[in-house]
Amino acid sequence: MSLLVAERLEKSFGETRAVAGVSFSLDAGEMLALIGPNGAGKSTCFNMLNGQLHPDSGRVLLAGRDISRLSPRHMSRLGVGRSFQLAATFTSMTVRENVQMALIAQSGEVWRFVRPARALHVAEADALLALVGMADQAERAASVLAYGDLKRLELAMALAGTPRLLLMDEPTAGMAPVDRTALMALVRRIARARGVAVLFTEHDMDAVFSTADRILVLDQGHLIAEGDAAAIRADPRVRAVYLGEA
Amino acid sequence: MDFLVVQLLTGLASASSLFLIAAGLTVIFGVTRVVNFSHGSLFMLGAYIGWTILIRLPRDPLWFAAGVLGAALAVGALGAALEAVLLRRLYRAPELFQLLATFGVLLIVQDLTLLIWGADDLTLPRPPWLRAFVRVGAERFPLYDLILIAIGPMVLGLLWLLLRRTRFGILLRAATENRQMVAALGVNQKALFSAVFTLGSALAGLGGALALPDASANLQIDLGVIVEAFVVVVVGGMGSLPGAYLAALLIGVSQSFGIVLFPRITLVLVFAVMAVVLALRPQGLLGSEATSTAETTRASRPVRPASRAARLAGGLALCLALAAPLLLGPYPLSVATEAMIAVLFAASLHFTMGPGGMPSFGHAAWFGIGAYAAALLARQTMGMGLVLAPLFAGTVAAGFGWFVVRLSGVYLAMLTLAFAQIVWAAASQLVDLTGGDNGILGVRATGWVAAPSVFYWLALALCLGGAMALRRVLFAPFGYALRAARDAPLRAEAIGLDAQALRLVAFTISGATAGLAGSVFAYAKGSVFPTYIGIGKSVDALLMVLLGGVETMAGPVVGAIAYTGLFDALLLITDLWRLVLGMAIVALVLAFPDGIAGRAGRR
Structure with missing residues (x-):
């Protein structure tokens, strides 16, 4: 059985049908890219998966359970990790404290009022930072990190809950080309090693073609193609949408 | 008819x-x-x-x-x-x-x-x-x-x-x-x-x-007039002229009928209208959603535990504070007691305003509720008053907090200001209960705690203890989660934090500790008056926190002591304290947008 299943997702804003009956599935350990030209419905589709938006009709199933009406907070408890298009970290904390905070939240220790938080989950936090190659920056302020490092910190925070599914919105947006390839290779390695399913939207076609196992192409709210990199490159409808070929 | x-x-x-x-x-x-x-x-x-x-x-x-x-x-x-x-x-x-x-x-x-x-x-x-x-x-x-x-x-x-x-x-x-x-x-x-x-x-x-x-x-x-105008603008939706007219109609008419039905509590009615509108439509009647998201500048430095030097300075200050009754005469000692109370009051506001990200403009409400609770429930039995007052203030804060945590920025500041005005109006209008502007006299510590030095030590223990407990909570997982929800709301939600619940609990804790400060103040002064709830008192707290720096944990302590000292000196020198204080505020804001302690922390 697939880990994530989207069934005939629909969403309209006023007269506009942003997403019109999109269905797909995603297996554990698989990297799935969601692409399409601007206004194709990527973001709407993506936000219905992470709980930010609720579909007008259709369902999202996580390991067989309907999660299409849950809030982002509930999703995180079911093992869904996220990264944002604009990296969002806690600017009043150090790098390690950011990861510690994520670990504290995931282990349900938020409602504690006495023992200092700095002493909690130190080893675990450092292990996650080592995994994303940030061990040497643990004591730095999150607010002074370079953008690529922020993205890696976000990844470490998203992994803190040992998620089954990772939803990444434009994970390489705003990064230098070298950093992009490195980050996506890292995500791929982690997905394989831990059996995490990854769904990401992306503008950078190099990142998509080099890392995704499977690619979904949206246009005007419809799914127009699905397949591996080679199949998508050769698909005439995709070429028409992206290159304007008849 | x-x-x-x-x-x-x-x-x-x-x-x-x-x-x-x-x-x-x-x-x-x-x-x-x-x-x-x-x-x-x-x-x-x-x-x-x-x-x-x-x-x-x-x-x-x-x-x-x-x-x-x-x-x-x-x-x-x-x-x-x-x-x-x-x-x-x-x-x-x-x-x-x-x-x-x-x-x-x-x-x-x-x-x-x-x-x-x-x-x-x-x-x-x-x-x-x-x-x-x-x-x-x-x-x-x-x-x-x-x-x-x-x-x-x-x-x-x-x-x-x-x-x-x-x-x-x-x-x-x-x-x-x-x-x-x-x-x-x-x-x-x-x-x-x-x-x-x-x-x-x-x-x-x-x-x-x-x-x-x-x-x-x-x-x-x-x-x-400005408080009523704020209510009209907030109810109508900030920036909307037709909204302002609609809100003015709603409030003007409900006020004129309210004065017939409840002659004593017209102000309460005005703010009740506002509370209902904001609960149903947080952006006001005709306001657009976009204006309700406040642009706020946020911390860029991590908060760290006190350095060894800061601990040493704090320890020395504590020793001095403990020895004060042996060194000071009655008047300076009473000023010192007030400074202690100010420290707790400021620390409780900092708790919601800094790490909580909720800028309250009516924090005196909780101070005043604590003071009146002590005066009304336990005028002569201080031990009981010091327990009941924070409990009562905390309970009210929890109820009111339900509205507060749903708002942000200016809207939140205005709602808290409005609530403080309701409490103030109640205190000055419900004459049978509160004595109105004449206040309640004869609120006294009795028995062995009545001695000035003993009372001072008790106030010191309660106020500094309270402030240190708040600080401890801020370094515990709860305090981190609170800051996380302020720093990056979306990320906080995505790691499973319930921002509204965190803020509600923070608001309640803050209300209870401000209530404790208010009750100690009531016993120290021997009386309570509606001015304890006035806008002036709320602004005192804001100034102390901003003077000390919102983003530092030691800020409210430094700010409270500096402010109490300056203010007392000012009252001795001149009648025109408003003029001097006003100019000081303006100069302060123009010169130190980070506050004093915030400035000291910069390299």
Whole structure:
């Protein structure tokens, strides 16, 4: 059985049908890219998966359970990790404290009022930072990190809950080309090693073609193609949408 | 029936007055995003300048109209000067600092007005046309109030024409919608902002002058009027003129009927209307969603536990504080006790405002509730009072917090201010229970704790202990989660944090500790008065926190001690403490946007 299943997702804003009956599935350990030209419905589709938006009709199933009406907070408890298009970290904390905070939240220790938080989950936090190659920056302020490092910190925070599914919105947006390839290779390695399913939207076609196992192409709210990199490159409808070929 | 009609007309007349002052405030906010406390001062100046002009003019309607317009123009000019000298420098400052700086202006204007016009209320002689009535069945209704009823919609109509039919109006609407875009299109922002500010000030002046026949020019109207105007603007939706008129109608009419049904608690009714509207529509009646998300500047440095040097300094200060009864006479000791109480009060505000990200403008509510709870429930039994007061304040804070945690930025600040005003009104109007402005006397520590030195040590233990406990909570997982929800709400949600629950608990803890500070204060002073809940007290707390620096954990302690010391020194030197304090606030905001401790922490 697939880990994530989207069934005939629909969403309209006023007269506009942003997403019109999109269905797909995603297996554990698989990297799935969601692409399409601007206004194709990527973001709407993506936000219905992470709980930010609720579909007008259709369902999202996580390991067989309907999660299409849950809030982002509930999703995180079911093992869904996220990264944002604009990296969002806690600017009043150090790098390690950011990861510690994520670990504290995931282990349900938020409602504690006495023992200092700095002493909690130190080893675990450092292990996650080592995994994303940030061990040497643990004591730095999150607010002074370079953008690529922020993205890696976000990844470490998203992994803190040992998620089954990772939803990444434009994970390489705003990064230098070298950093992009490195980050996506890292995500791929982690997905394989831990059996995490990854769904990401992306503008950078190099990142998509080099890392995704499977690619979904949206246009005007419809799914127009699905397949591996080679199949998508050769698909005439995709070429028409992206290159304007008849 | 006739009675109902007259009440309705009375409501419409007060709606017009409310609209005049709220219109200027909302137009200024829409374009410049400055929430202008000193708008109340401009209204007050309108009344005083109007009085000065009208007293010299022939007493017929035409000259009256000319005099009122003259006052409006004069206040418009004063507003333009204020904008050029001060506000222009604040457009980029965090909104809390804008509020604070304009509050400083309000204090300055109060003392200047006192110097120029004196302390007495100034009333206009009432010529026959101002005393005329019209008959409504068996009842009589003042002719002048009928004129007021007409003026509200007239001004709304004129403003509407200005906004829809002129180039200035188009720019103004465009700037309300998207300021950056208008700037990018090459519109001279400076000129636009000055023009808007002048217009808004003139409207405030017009309102002040028009209010003269029904009331008087006095030194209290600035604060009274600004709080009501804030309520109207928030209920109507910030930046929306039709919204302001609708809200003024809603509030004016419910006030005039409310005074019949619940003569004692009209203020409560006004704020109840606001609470209901904000609970159902957080952006106000006709406000757009976009304006409710406040742009706030946030911490960029991690919060770290105190350094060894800071610990050493703190330890030394604690030793000094412990030895104080042996070193100080009775008066300095009572000042020291007040400083301790101020530390806890400031720390409790910092808790919600800093790490909690909820800028409260009515924190005195919890202080006052604690003080009154102690005085009413345990006047002579201090031990019980010190337990009951924080419990009571915390419980009320938990209930009110339900509304608060759903808002942010200016809306949150205004709602907390409004709640404090309700509590203040209750304390001063429910005379049977609270003694009104005479307060409750004879609140005393009895037995062995009554000795000044023993009481001082007790206050020290409770207040410093409380402040240290708050600090401890901030370094515990709860405090981290609270900061996380403030730093990056989306990320906090994505790792499974419940931001609203965190904020509600923080608000409750803060209310309870402020209540504890209030109860200790009640026993220290031996009495409680409505001033404990006044805006002045809330601003004291804000100043202490901002003086110390919002982003530092030691800030409120340093700020509270510095502020108490400075304020006491100031009272000894001069009667014009408002003038000095106001100028100090303005200078502080312009010079140290990070606060004192915040500045010290920078390399």
